[in-house]
Amino acid sequence: MRKKWIVLFVMAVFLATMAGAITKFLRKDNKPKVVVVLQERNLQYWNIVRTGAEKGFREFDIDGEVVAPGNKSKKDGLEYTLESILNEHPDVLVVAPNESPAVIPILNKFIENKIPVLLIDADIPLEHKTAYIGTNNFELGKKAGELLASQLQPGDEVALPFFAEDLTHPILSERIKGTTLSLDAAGIKVVTEPNHSQSSSIKKIMTTILQKHPDVKGVYTTTDLYALEALTVVEEHGLKMPVIGADGIMEMIELIKDGTLTGTVAQNPYDIGYISIETASKVIKGEKVRRNIDTGVDIISKDNAKLKLDFMGDLLR
Template structure:
Protein backbone atom coordinates (compact mmCIF):
# COMPACT_ATOMS: atom_id res chain seq x y z
CA UNK A 1 0.00 0.00 0.00
CA UNK A 2 2.83 2.37 0.97
CA UNK A 3 4.67 1.60 -2.26
CA UNK A 4 1.52 2.37 -4.26
CA UNK A 5 1.18 5.77 -2.52
CA UNK A 6 4.84 6.55 -3.20
CA UNK A 7 4.37 5.70 -6.87
CA UNK A 8 1.34 7.99 -7.06
CA UNK A 9 3.25 10.82 -5.34
CA UNK A 10 6.16 10.32 -7.69
CA UNK A 11 3.85 10.49 -10.73
CA UNK A 12 2.23 13.66 -9.39
CA UNK A 13 5.65 15.18 -8.71
CA UNK A 14 6.88 14.39 -12.21
CA UNK A 15 3.69 15.85 -13.65
CA UNK A 16 4.16 19.10 -11.67
CA UNK A 17 7.80 19.34 -12.76
CA UNK A 18 6.71 18.94 -16.38
CA UNK A 19 3.99 21.60 -16.01
CA UNK A 20 6.36 24.05 -14.34
CA UNK A 21 8.91 23.36 -17.07
CA UNK A 22 6.35 24.18 -19.74
CA UNK A 23 5.36 27.40 -17.97
CA UNK A 24 8.99 28.50 -17.69
CA UNK A 25 9.59 27.61 -21.33
CA UNK A 26 6.48 29.53 -22.43
CA UNK A 27 7.11 32.70 -20.45
CA UNK A 28 10.89 32.56 -20.57
CA UNK A 29 13.41 33.37 -17.87
CA UNK A 30 15.46 35.95 -19.76
CA UNK A 31 14.90 39.21 -17.91
CA UNK A 32 17.37 41.17 -19.98
CA UNK A 33 16.13 44.29 -21.83
CA UNK A 34 14.58 43.37 -25.18
CA UNK A 35 15.45 45.49 -28.22
CA UNK A 36 14.30 44.82 -31.79
CA UNK A 37 16.22 46.37 -34.67
CA UNK A 38 14.36 46.47 -38.01
CA UNK A 39 16.47 47.52 -41.01
CA UNK A 40 15.56 48.16 -44.65
CA UNK A 41 17.28 45.01 -45.91
CA UNK A 42 20.15 42.65 -45.13
CA UNK A 43 21.11 41.98 -48.74
CA UNK A 44 23.58 44.85 -49.01
CA UNK A 45 26.94 45.33 -47.35
CA UNK A 46 25.90 48.67 -45.87
CA UNK A 47 23.03 47.23 -43.82
CA UNK A 48 25.14 44.30 -42.68
CA UNK A 49 27.62 46.80 -41.24
CA UNK A 50 24.74 48.46 -39.34
CA UNK A 51 23.76 44.98 -38.12
CA UNK A 52 27.31 44.25 -36.93
CA UNK A 53 27.28 47.44 -34.85
CA UNK A 54 23.91 46.59 -33.31
CA UNK A 55 25.00 43.05 -32.43
CA UNK A 56 28.16 44.39 -30.79
CA UNK A 57 25.87 46.57 -28.69
CA UNK A 58 23.70 43.57 -27.73
CA UNK A 59 26.78 41.73 -26.46
CA UNK A 60 28.41 44.63 -24.63
CA UNK A 61 25.24 45.86 -22.91
CA UNK A 62 23.82 42.37 -22.19
CA UNK A 63 20.67 42.95 -24.21
CA UNK A 64 18.26 40.35 -25.56
CA UNK A 65 18.22 41.77 -29.07
CA UNK A 66 17.65 40.76 -32.66
CA UNK A 67 18.12 42.34 -36.08
CA UNK A 68 15.52 41.65 -38.77
CA UNK A 69 14.70 43.08 -42.20
CA UNK A 70 12.41 42.47 -45.16
CA UNK A 71 13.41 39.56 -47.38
CA UNK A 72 12.86 41.50 -50.58
CA UNK A 73 14.54 44.77 -51.47
CA UNK A 74 12.51 47.97 -51.43
CA UNK A 75 9.22 46.25 -50.53
CA UNK A 76 7.53 48.71 -48.23
CA UNK A 77 4.62 46.37 -47.56
CA UNK A 78 7.10 43.67 -46.52
CA UNK A 79 8.68 45.97 -43.94
CA UNK A 80 5.21 46.74 -42.63
CA UNK A 81 4.64 42.97 -42.24
CA UNK A 82 7.96 42.60 -40.36
CA UNK A 83 7.04 45.46 -38.04
CA UNK A 84 3.61 43.98 -37.32
CA UNK A 85 5.26 40.74 -36.21
CA UNK A 86 7.74 42.61 -34.02
CA UNK A 87 4.87 44.57 -32.41
CA UNK A 88 3.27 41.28 -31.32
CA UNK A 89 6.49 40.45 -29.44
CA UNK A 90 6.30 43.78 -27.56
CA UNK A 91 10.01 44.63 -27.24
CA UNK A 92 11.11 47.23 -24.69
CA UNK A 93 12.39 49.47 -27.52
CA UNK A 94 12.14 49.43 -31.30
CA UNK A 95 15.07 50.63 -33.42
CA UNK A 96 14.03 51.00 -37.06
CA UNK A 97 15.28 52.36 -40.35
CA UNK A 98 11.91 53.07 -41.97
CA UNK A 99 11.13 52.81 -45.63
CA UNK A 100 9.20 55.76 -47.04
CA UNK A 101 5.64 54.50 -46.71
CA UNK A 102 2.45 55.72 -45.07
CA UNK A 103 1.73 52.13 -44.01
CA UNK A 104 5.12 51.84 -42.29
CA UNK A 105 4.59 55.19 -40.59
CA UNK A 106 1.15 54.03 -39.41
CA UNK A 107 2.48 50.85 -37.81
CA UNK A 108 5.25 52.83 -36.10
CA UNK A 109 2.59 55.01 -34.50
CA UNK A 110 1.06 51.82 -33.10
CA UNK A 111 4.34 51.03 -31.33
CA UNK A 112 4.18 54.46 -29.73
CA UNK A 113 0.52 53.91 -28.75
CA UNK A 114 1.62 50.67 -27.06
CA UNK A 115 4.21 52.63 -25.03
CA UNK A 116 7.13 51.16 -27.00
CA UNK A 117 9.75 53.86 -27.63
CA UNK A 118 10.79 54.18 -31.29
CA UNK A 119 14.33 55.12 -32.27
CA UNK A 120 14.94 55.91 -35.95
CA UNK A 121 18.33 54.87 -37.31
CA UNK A 122 19.89 56.00 -40.63
CA UNK A 123 16.62 57.39 -42.04
CA UNK A 124 14.70 60.15 -40.31
CA UNK A 125 11.01 60.70 -40.99
CA UNK A 126 8.43 63.08 -39.49
CA UNK A 127 7.10 60.63 -36.88
CA UNK A 128 5.11 62.11 -34.03
CA UNK A 129 6.51 61.28 -30.58
CA UNK A 130 9.56 59.39 -31.86
CA UNK A 131 12.19 59.14 -29.15
CA UNK A 132 15.29 59.97 -31.23
CA UNK A 133 17.03 59.84 -34.60
CA UNK A 134 20.49 58.25 -34.76
CA UNK A 135 22.36 58.75 -38.00
CA UNK A 136 24.01 61.03 -40.50
CA UNK A 137 23.42 64.73 -40.95
CA UNK A 138 22.74 64.25 -44.66
CA UNK A 139 23.03 67.91 -45.59
CA UNK A 140 26.48 67.95 -43.98
CA UNK A 141 27.44 64.77 -45.83
CA UNK A 142 26.44 66.37 -49.13
CA UNK A 143 28.26 69.56 -48.28
CA UNK A 144 31.49 67.69 -47.50
CA UNK A 145 31.11 65.59 -50.65
CA UNK A 146 30.72 68.75 -52.72
CA UNK A 147 33.79 70.29 -51.11
CA UNK A 148 35.85 67.17 -51.77
CA UNK A 149 34.74 67.05 -55.40
CA UNK A 150 35.40 70.76 -55.89
CA UNK A 151 38.90 70.42 -54.40
CA UNK A 152 39.85 68.15 -57.31
CA UNK A 153 38.56 70.58 -59.96
CA UNK A 154 39.07 74.09 -61.27
CA UNK A 155 36.39 76.81 -60.91
CA UNK A 156 34.03 76.61 -63.87
CA UNK A 157 34.36 72.84 -64.20
CA UNK A 158 31.20 70.90 -65.05
CA UNK A 159 29.85 68.14 -62.81
CA UNK A 160 26.84 65.84 -62.60
CA UNK A 161 24.71 64.66 -59.67
CA UNK A 162 23.07 61.22 -59.45
CA UNK A 163 20.51 60.66 -56.73
CA UNK A 164 17.61 58.67 -55.36
CA UNK A 165 14.29 60.16 -54.31
CA UNK A 166 15.10 63.84 -53.68
CA UNK A 167 11.89 64.27 -51.71
CA UNK A 168 13.29 61.87 -49.12
CA UNK A 169 15.20 63.29 -46.14
CA UNK A 170 18.28 61.33 -47.22
CA UNK A 171 18.90 61.90 -50.93
CA UNK A 172 17.24 65.28 -50.91
CA UNK A 173 19.41 66.68 -48.13
CA UNK A 174 22.57 65.23 -49.66
CA UNK A 175 21.83 66.91 -52.99
CA UNK A 176 21.11 70.22 -51.26
CA UNK A 177 24.39 70.05 -49.33
CA UNK A 178 26.44 69.13 -52.40
CA UNK A 179 24.80 71.82 -54.52
CA UNK A 180 25.57 74.44 -51.87
CA UNK A 181 29.30 73.73 -51.63
CA UNK A 182 29.77 73.14 -55.38
CA UNK A 183 28.15 76.45 -56.25
CA UNK A 184 30.19 78.23 -53.57
CA UNK A 185 33.34 76.86 -55.23
CA UNK A 186 32.26 78.06 -58.68
CA UNK A 187 31.58 74.56 -60.03
CA UNK A 188 28.80 74.20 -62.62
CA UNK A 189 26.19 71.47 -62.15
CA UNK A 190 25.23 70.66 -65.74
CA UNK A 191 23.24 67.45 -65.20
CA UNK A 192 21.13 65.86 -62.48
CA UNK A 193 19.67 62.37 -62.67
CA UNK A 194 17.32 61.98 -59.71
CA UNK A 195 14.63 59.71 -58.30
CA UNK A 196 16.61 56.61 -59.23
CA UNK A 197 16.33 53.31 -57.34
CA UNK A 198 19.49 52.40 -55.47
CA UNK A 199 20.49 49.80 -58.04
CA UNK A 200 23.39 49.40 -60.45
CA UNK A 201 21.59 49.28 -63.82
CA UNK A 202 19.60 52.55 -63.54
CA UNK A 203 22.73 54.35 -62.34
CA UNK A 204 24.76 53.00 -65.26
CA UNK A 205 22.10 54.15 -67.71
CA UNK A 206 22.02 57.57 -66.07
CA UNK A 207 25.80 57.94 -66.29
CA UNK A 208 25.81 56.82 -69.92
CA UNK A 209 23.22 59.47 -70.78
CA UNK A 210 25.16 62.13 -68.88
CA UNK A 211 28.36 61.40 -70.80
CA UNK A 212 26.49 61.40 -74.12
CA UNK A 213 24.98 64.83 -73.42
CA UNK A 214 27.93 66.30 -71.52
CA UNK A 215 31.16 64.64 -72.65
CA UNK A 216 33.14 67.40 -70.93
CA UNK A 217 31.79 66.61 -67.43
CA UNK A 218 34.70 66.57 -64.95
CA UNK A 219 33.21 65.00 -61.83
CA UNK A 220 30.24 63.18 -60.29
CA UNK A 221 28.57 63.05 -56.90
CA UNK A 222 26.19 60.14 -56.27
CA UNK A 223 24.05 59.88 -53.16
CA UNK A 224 24.93 56.21 -52.53
CA UNK A 225 27.99 54.06 -53.15
CA UNK A 226 26.03 51.65 -55.35
CA UNK A 227 25.22 54.54 -57.69
CA UNK A 228 28.75 55.94 -57.44
CA UNK A 229 30.41 52.63 -58.29
CA UNK A 230 28.02 52.09 -61.20
CA UNK A 231 28.82 55.56 -62.57
CA UNK A 232 32.53 54.88 -62.10
CA UNK A 233 32.22 51.63 -64.04
CA UNK A 234 30.69 53.47 -67.04
CA UNK A 235 33.36 56.17 -66.88
CA UNK A 236 36.19 53.61 -66.84
CA UNK A 237 34.71 51.62 -69.71
CA UNK A 238 34.65 54.77 -71.82
CA UNK A 239 38.33 55.32 -71.10
CA UNK A 240 37.84 58.33 -68.86
CA UNK A 241 39.20 59.08 -65.41
CA UNK A 242 37.26 61.64 -63.38
CA UNK A 243 36.54 61.89 -59.66
CA UNK A 244 33.38 60.20 -58.40
CA UNK A 245 32.25 60.79 -54.81
CA UNK A 246 29.92 58.37 -53.04
CA UNK A 247 28.43 58.40 -49.56
CA UNK A 248 28.47 55.07 -47.73
CA UNK A 249 32.07 53.86 -47.46
CA UNK A 250 31.44 50.23 -48.47
CA UNK A 251 34.46 48.03 -49.18
CA UNK A 252 34.48 48.29 -52.97
CA UNK A 253 34.38 52.08 -52.83
CA UNK A 254 37.24 52.15 -50.34
CA UNK A 255 39.24 49.71 -52.48
CA UNK A 256 38.87 52.13 -55.41
CA UNK A 257 40.84 54.64 -53.36
CA UNK A 258 43.48 52.12 -52.35
CA UNK A 259 44.10 51.02 -55.96
CA UNK A 260 44.35 54.63 -57.14
CA UNK A 261 41.13 54.71 -59.18
CA UNK A 262 39.79 57.47 -56.90
CA UNK A 263 41.58 59.93 -54.65
CA UNK A 264 38.91 60.08 -51.96
CA UNK A 265 35.29 59.81 -50.90
CA UNK A 266 33.03 60.61 -47.97
CA UNK A 267 31.46 57.91 -45.83
CA UNK A 268 28.76 57.48 -43.25
CA UNK A 269 29.44 55.45 -40.13
CA UNK A 270 26.90 52.61 -40.32
CA UNK A 271 28.69 50.54 -37.68
CA UNK A 272 28.42 53.42 -35.21
CA UNK A 273 24.74 53.86 -36.13
CA UNK A 274 23.98 50.28 -35.14
CA UNK A 275 26.04 50.36 -31.95
CA UNK A 276 24.89 53.79 -30.75
CA UNK A 277 21.22 52.98 -31.47
CA UNK A 278 21.42 49.97 -29.12
CA UNK A 279 23.34 51.99 -26.52
CA UNK A 280 20.64 54.69 -26.73
CA UNK A 281 17.88 52.07 -26.46
CA UNK A 282 19.34 50.88 -23.16
CA UNK A 283 19.44 54.45 -21.83
CA UNK A 284 15.77 54.85 -22.74
CA UNK A 285 14.88 51.59 -20.95
CA UNK A 286 16.69 52.86 -17.85
CA UNK A 287 14.69 56.07 -17.97
CA UNK A 288 17.64 58.27 -18.88
CA UNK A 289 17.16 61.36 -21.01
CA UNK A 290 18.57 61.08 -24.56
CA UNK A 291 19.16 63.64 -27.29
CA UNK A 292 16.50 63.87 -29.97
CA UNK A 293 19.11 63.97 -32.74
CA UNK A 294 22.31 61.93 -32.43
CA UNK A 295 24.76 62.65 -35.25
CA UNK A 296 27.02 59.68 -36.05
CA UNK A 297 29.30 61.78 -38.23
CA UNK A 298 30.85 61.63 -41.69
CA UNK A 299 34.38 60.41 -42.50
CA UNK A 300 36.64 61.65 -45.25
CA UNK A 301 38.50 58.68 -46.73
CA UNK A 302 41.75 59.36 -48.60
CA UNK A 303 45.08 57.62 -49.16
CA UNK A 304 46.07 58.65 -45.63
CA UNK A 305 43.50 56.47 -43.86
CA UNK A 306 42.25 54.07 -46.54
CA UNK A 307 44.16 51.00 -45.29
CA UNK A 308 42.91 51.46 -41.72
CA UNK A 309 39.31 51.82 -42.94
CA UNK A 310 39.57 48.80 -45.23
CA UNK A 311 41.01 46.57 -42.50
CA UNK A 312 38.22 47.63 -40.13
CA UNK A 313 35.47 46.86 -42.65
CA UNK A 314 36.89 43.48 -43.64
CA UNK A 315 37.22 42.46 -40.01
CA UNK A 316 33.57 43.38 -39.40
CA UNK A 317 32.26 41.32 -42.31
CA UNK A 318 34.29 38.14 -41.79
Protein backbone atom coordinates in the same frame (compact mmCIF):
# COMPACT_ATOMS: atom_id res chain seq x y z
CA MET B 1 -25.85 48.81 -24.16
CA ARG B 2 -23.40 51.69 -23.70
CA LYS B 3 -22.29 50.31 -20.32
CA LYS B 4 -21.67 46.94 -21.94
CA TRP B 5 -19.35 48.49 -24.54
CA ILE B 6 -17.47 50.41 -21.84
CA VAL B 7 -16.95 47.19 -19.86
CA LEU B 8 -15.72 45.37 -22.98
CA PHE B 9 -13.31 48.22 -23.80
CA VAL B 10 -11.87 48.24 -20.27
CA MET B 11 -11.44 44.46 -20.40
CA ALA B 12 -9.65 44.68 -23.76
CA VAL B 13 -7.22 47.28 -22.44
CA PHE B 14 -6.63 45.19 -19.30
CA LEU B 15 -5.95 42.03 -21.31
CA ALA B 16 -3.53 43.86 -23.64
CA THR B 17 -1.65 45.24 -20.64
CA MET B 18 -1.52 41.82 -18.99
CA ALA B 19 -0.27 40.22 -22.23
CA GLY B 20 2.60 42.69 -22.34
CA ALA B 21 3.41 42.11 -18.67
CA ILE B 22 3.36 38.31 -19.07
CA THR B 23 5.56 38.51 -22.17
CA LYS B 24 8.14 40.55 -20.26
CA PHE B 25 7.98 38.20 -17.25
CA LEU B 26 8.73 35.16 -19.41
CA ARG B 27 11.82 36.71 -21.03
CA LYS B 28 15.08 34.94 -20.37
CA ASP B 29 16.93 36.27 -17.29
CA ASN B 30 14.34 39.08 -17.20
CA LYS B 31 16.58 41.10 -19.55
CA PRO B 32 15.03 44.03 -21.44
CA LYS B 33 14.02 43.14 -24.99
CA VAL B 34 15.11 45.31 -27.93
CA VAL B 35 14.25 44.46 -31.54
CA VAL B 36 16.24 46.04 -34.37
CA VAL B 37 14.56 46.10 -37.78
CA LEU B 38 16.85 46.63 -40.77
CA GLN B 39 15.75 47.17 -44.36
CA GLU B 40 17.54 44.01 -45.48
CA ARG B 41 20.26 41.59 -44.39
CA ASN B 42 22.25 40.86 -47.52
CA LEU B 43 23.88 44.22 -48.20
CA GLN B 44 27.30 44.93 -46.70
CA TYR B 45 26.07 48.17 -45.10
CA TRP B 46 23.28 46.46 -43.14
CA ASN B 47 25.55 43.60 -42.07
CA ILE B 48 27.85 46.15 -40.44
CA VAL B 49 24.88 47.85 -38.72
CA ARG B 50 23.87 44.42 -37.41
CA THR B 51 27.39 43.75 -36.09
CA GLY B 52 27.32 47.04 -34.16
CA ALA B 53 23.90 46.27 -32.70
CA GLU B 54 24.95 42.77 -31.61
CA LYS B 55 28.00 44.22 -29.85
CA GLY B 56 25.61 46.57 -28.05
CA PHE B 57 23.37 43.68 -26.97
CA ARG B 58 26.34 42.00 -25.27
CA GLU B 59 27.79 45.11 -23.65
CA PHE B 60 24.50 46.48 -22.30
CA ASP B 61 23.09 43.09 -21.22
CA ILE B 62 20.07 43.22 -23.52
CA ASP B 63 17.97 40.40 -24.94
CA GLY B 64 18.25 41.64 -28.51
CA GLU B 65 17.11 40.49 -31.92
CA VAL B 66 17.95 41.80 -35.39
CA VAL B 67 15.38 41.14 -38.11
CA ALA B 68 14.59 42.32 -41.63
CA PRO B 69 11.42 42.16 -43.77
CA GLY B 70 10.80 38.65 -44.99
CA ASN B 71 12.81 36.77 -42.36
CA LYS B 72 10.15 36.56 -39.65
CA SER B 73 7.41 35.07 -41.83
CA LYS B 74 6.60 34.07 -45.37
CA LYS B 75 5.10 37.49 -46.02
CA ASP B 76 7.33 40.30 -47.18
CA GLY B 77 7.24 43.95 -46.28
CA LEU B 78 8.36 46.17 -43.44
CA GLU B 79 4.77 46.87 -42.38
CA TYR B 80 3.98 43.19 -41.81
CA THR B 81 7.26 42.66 -39.95
CA LEU B 82 6.47 45.58 -37.62
CA GLU B 83 2.95 44.29 -36.96
CA SER B 84 4.44 40.95 -35.89
CA ILE B 85 6.96 42.62 -33.59
CA LEU B 86 4.25 44.75 -31.96
CA ASN B 87 2.66 41.55 -30.65
CA GLU B 88 5.96 40.67 -28.93
CA HIS B 89 5.83 43.84 -26.77
CA PRO B 90 9.55 44.70 -26.87
CA ASP B 91 10.85 47.33 -24.45
CA VAL B 92 12.28 49.39 -27.33
CA LEU B 93 11.97 49.25 -31.12
CA VAL B 94 14.95 50.28 -33.25
CA VAL B 95 13.94 50.57 -36.90
CA ALA B 96 15.39 51.64 -40.24
CA PRO B 97 12.20 52.92 -41.92
CA ASN B 98 11.55 53.10 -45.62
CA GLU B 99 9.79 55.94 -47.42
CA SER B 100 6.39 54.19 -47.49
CA PRO B 101 3.60 56.34 -45.95
CA ALA B 102 2.18 53.13 -44.41
CA VAL B 103 5.14 52.88 -42.00
CA ILE B 104 4.24 55.89 -39.85
CA PRO B 105 0.79 54.63 -38.71
CA ILE B 106 2.32 51.31 -37.61
CA LEU B 107 5.15 53.04 -35.74
CA ASN B 108 2.54 55.19 -34.01
CA LYS B 109 0.95 51.97 -32.72
CA PHE B 110 4.21 51.19 -30.89
CA ILE B 111 4.19 54.67 -29.37
CA GLU B 112 0.53 54.30 -28.34
CA ASN B 113 1.52 51.05 -26.59
CA LYS B 114 4.28 52.88 -24.67
CA ILE B 115 7.06 51.25 -26.72
CA PRO B 116 9.77 53.85 -27.51
CA VAL B 117 10.76 54.04 -31.18
CA LEU B 118 14.34 54.81 -32.19
CA LEU B 119 14.85 55.57 -35.89
CA ILE B 120 18.12 54.69 -37.60
CA ASP B 121 19.47 55.43 -41.10
CA ALA B 122 16.48 57.58 -42.22
CA ASP B 123 14.89 60.33 -40.14
CA ILE B 124 11.27 60.23 -41.30
CA PRO B 125 8.69 62.70 -39.91
CA LEU B 126 7.52 60.59 -36.96
CA GLU B 127 6.27 63.18 -34.47
CA HIS B 128 6.72 61.20 -31.26
CA LYS B 129 9.92 59.28 -32.04
CA THR B 130 12.27 59.00 -29.08
CA ALA B 131 15.42 59.64 -31.15
CA TYR B 132 17.06 59.42 -34.56
CA ILE B 133 20.50 57.81 -34.66
CA GLY B 134 22.38 58.08 -37.92
CA THR B 135 23.96 60.25 -40.56
CA ASN B 136 23.05 63.86 -41.13
CA ASN B 137 22.65 63.37 -44.87
CA PHE B 138 22.59 67.08 -45.70
CA GLU B 139 25.99 67.44 -44.01
CA LEU B 140 27.23 64.32 -45.78
CA GLY B 141 26.27 65.90 -49.08
CA LYS B 142 28.02 69.15 -48.15
CA LYS B 143 31.24 67.31 -47.28
CA ALA B 144 31.08 65.30 -50.50
CA GLY B 145 30.67 68.53 -52.49
CA GLU B 146 33.57 70.15 -50.67
CA LEU B 147 35.77 67.10 -51.30
CA LEU B 148 34.96 67.15 -55.01
CA ALA B 149 35.35 70.93 -55.29
CA SER B 150 38.82 70.71 -53.71
CA GLN B 151 39.96 68.72 -56.76
CA LEU B 152 38.47 71.07 -59.38
CA GLN B 153 38.51 74.71 -60.45
CA PRO B 154 35.76 77.36 -60.37
CA GLY B 155 33.80 77.20 -63.62
CA ASP B 156 34.23 73.44 -64.04
CA GLU B 157 31.19 71.21 -64.64
CA VAL B 158 30.28 68.28 -62.39
CA ALA B 159 27.94 65.45 -63.38
CA LEU B 160 25.22 64.47 -60.90
CA PRO B 161 23.43 61.36 -62.19
CA PHE B 162 20.31 60.36 -60.25
CA PHE B 163 16.75 59.14 -60.73
CA ALA B 164 13.87 61.62 -60.60
CA GLU B 165 12.34 59.85 -57.58
CA ASP B 166 15.56 60.44 -55.63
CA LEU B 167 14.44 64.07 -55.24
CA THR B 168 11.70 62.94 -52.84
CA HIS B 169 13.71 60.22 -51.09
CA PRO B 170 14.30 61.12 -47.38
CA ILE B 171 18.03 60.33 -47.59
CA LEU B 172 19.10 60.91 -51.18
CA SER B 173 17.30 64.25 -51.55
CA GLU B 174 19.19 65.65 -48.55
CA ARG B 175 22.50 64.50 -50.02
CA ILE B 176 21.68 66.20 -53.33
CA LYS B 177 20.80 69.47 -51.56
CA GLY B 178 24.00 69.43 -49.48
CA THR B 179 26.29 68.67 -52.41
CA THR B 180 24.68 71.22 -54.70
CA LEU B 181 25.10 73.89 -52.02
CA SER B 182 28.84 73.18 -51.64
CA LEU B 183 29.49 73.02 -55.38
CA ASP B 184 27.55 76.23 -56.03
CA ALA B 185 29.55 77.98 -53.30
CA ALA B 186 32.77 76.87 -55.03
CA GLY B 187 31.62 78.24 -58.40
CA ILE B 188 31.20 74.79 -59.92
CA LYS B 189 28.27 74.07 -62.23
CA VAL B 190 26.17 70.95 -61.63
CA VAL B 191 24.79 69.20 -64.74
CA THR B 192 22.33 66.33 -64.66
CA GLU B 193 19.68 64.47 -66.64
CA PRO B 194 17.25 62.97 -64.07
CA ASN B 195 15.36 60.11 -65.69
CA HIS B 196 11.77 59.11 -64.88
CA SER B 197 11.93 55.79 -66.71
CA GLN B 198 11.77 52.68 -64.51
CA SER B 199 13.91 50.85 -67.07
CA SER B 200 16.71 53.40 -66.89
CA SER B 201 19.98 53.04 -65.01
CA ILE B 202 22.72 55.29 -63.64
CA LYS B 203 24.91 54.07 -66.52
CA LYS B 204 22.38 55.33 -69.08
CA ILE B 205 21.94 58.65 -67.27
CA MET B 206 25.71 59.11 -66.98
CA THR B 207 26.16 58.31 -70.68
CA THR B 208 23.56 60.93 -71.58
CA ILE B 209 25.28 63.54 -69.40
CA LEU B 210 28.67 62.93 -71.07
CA GLN B 211 27.08 63.15 -74.51
CA LYS B 212 25.41 66.50 -73.73
CA HIS B 213 28.18 67.89 -71.51
CA PRO B 214 31.54 66.63 -72.84
CA ASP B 215 33.48 69.08 -70.65
CA VAL B 216 32.47 67.44 -67.37
CA LYS B 217 35.47 67.32 -64.99
CA GLY B 218 34.05 65.31 -62.06
CA VAL B 219 31.14 63.19 -60.84
CA TYR B 220 29.13 63.05 -57.62
CA THR B 221 26.58 60.35 -56.89
CA THR B 222 24.36 59.93 -53.83
CA THR B 223 25.50 56.34 -53.17
CA ASP B 224 28.63 54.31 -53.76
CA LEU B 225 26.68 51.80 -55.86
CA TYR B 226 25.69 54.67 -58.18
CA ALA B 227 29.33 55.82 -58.17
CA LEU B 228 30.60 52.43 -59.33
CA GLU B 229 28.16 52.50 -62.27
CA ALA B 230 29.15 56.06 -63.17
CA LEU B 231 32.85 55.14 -62.98
CA THR B 232 32.30 52.33 -65.50
CA VAL B 233 30.90 54.86 -68.00
CA VAL B 234 33.74 57.32 -67.36
CA GLU B 235 36.30 54.58 -68.04
CA GLU B 236 34.44 53.39 -71.17
CA HIS B 237 34.78 56.92 -72.53
CA GLY B 238 38.53 56.86 -71.88
CA LEU B 239 38.26 59.63 -69.30
CA LYS B 240 39.92 60.11 -65.92
CA MET B 241 38.23 62.31 -63.33
CA PRO B 242 37.29 62.26 -59.63
CA VAL B 243 34.15 60.23 -58.87
CA ILE B 244 32.81 60.83 -55.36
CA GLY B 245 30.10 58.63 -53.86
CA ALA B 246 28.72 58.12 -50.38
CA ASP B 247 28.37 55.24 -47.87
CA GLY B 248 31.96 53.93 -47.91
CA ILE B 249 31.44 50.37 -49.17
CA MET B 250 34.52 48.18 -49.51
CA GLU B 251 34.52 48.16 -53.33
CA MET B 252 34.85 51.95 -53.38
CA ILE B 253 37.56 51.97 -50.73
CA GLU B 254 39.54 49.33 -52.66
CA LEU B 255 39.51 51.65 -55.70
CA ILE B 256 40.80 54.49 -53.52
CA LYS B 257 43.51 52.27 -52.05
CA ASP B 258 44.79 51.26 -55.50
CA GLY B 259 44.69 54.85 -56.79
CA THR B 260 41.80 54.49 -59.26
CA LEU B 261 39.74 57.00 -57.26
CA THR B 262 40.90 59.85 -55.07
CA GLY B 263 38.38 59.67 -52.25
CA THR B 264 34.81 59.29 -51.01
CA VAL B 265 32.67 60.08 -48.00
CA ALA B 266 31.62 57.28 -45.69
CA GLN B 267 28.89 56.75 -43.14
CA ASN B 268 29.58 54.86 -39.92
CA PRO B 269 27.14 51.92 -39.98
CA TYR B 270 28.87 50.11 -37.10
CA ASP B 271 28.39 53.18 -34.90
CA ILE B 272 24.75 53.46 -36.00
CA GLY B 273 24.09 49.90 -34.79
CA TYR B 274 26.07 50.17 -31.56
CA ILE B 275 24.89 53.65 -30.52
CA SER B 276 21.26 52.72 -31.20
CA ILE B 277 21.52 49.95 -28.57
CA GLU B 278 23.41 52.20 -26.17
CA THR B 279 20.58 54.72 -26.57
CA ALA B 280 17.92 52.02 -26.12
CA SER B 281 19.62 50.99 -22.86
CA LYS B 282 19.47 54.57 -21.58
CA VAL B 283 15.80 54.86 -22.54
CA ILE B 284 14.97 51.64 -20.68
CA LYS B 285 16.68 53.02 -17.57
CA GLY B 286 14.65 56.21 -17.81
CA GLU B 287 17.59 58.41 -18.77
CA LYS B 288 17.17 61.40 -21.07
CA VAL B 289 18.59 61.02 -24.58
CA ARG B 290 19.18 63.49 -27.38
CA ARG B 291 16.47 63.51 -30.03
CA ASN B 292 19.01 63.60 -32.87
CA ILE B 293 22.29 61.69 -32.57
CA ASP B 294 24.67 62.29 -35.47
CA THR B 295 27.00 59.32 -36.06
CA GLY B 296 29.28 61.38 -38.27
CA VAL B 297 30.89 61.12 -41.70
CA ASP B 298 34.43 60.01 -42.56
CA ILE B 299 36.48 61.27 -45.50
CA ILE B 300 38.25 58.31 -47.08
CA SER B 301 41.46 58.92 -49.01
CA LYS B 302 44.47 56.85 -50.03
CA ASP B 303 46.08 57.67 -46.65
CA ASN B 304 43.41 55.92 -44.54
CA ALA B 305 41.83 53.50 -47.04
CA LYS B 306 43.74 50.43 -45.84
CA LEU B 307 42.91 51.16 -42.20
CA LYS B 308 39.20 51.43 -43.07
CA LEU B 309 39.30 48.23 -45.13
CA ASP B 310 40.96 46.29 -42.31
CA PHE B 311 38.37 47.54 -39.82
CA MET B 312 35.44 46.59 -42.09
CA GLY B 313 37.00 43.23 -42.94
CA ASP B 314 37.24 42.36 -39.24
CA LEU B 315 33.57 43.26 -38.73
CA LEU B 316 32.36 41.13 -41.61
CA ARG B 317 34.29 37.98 -40.72
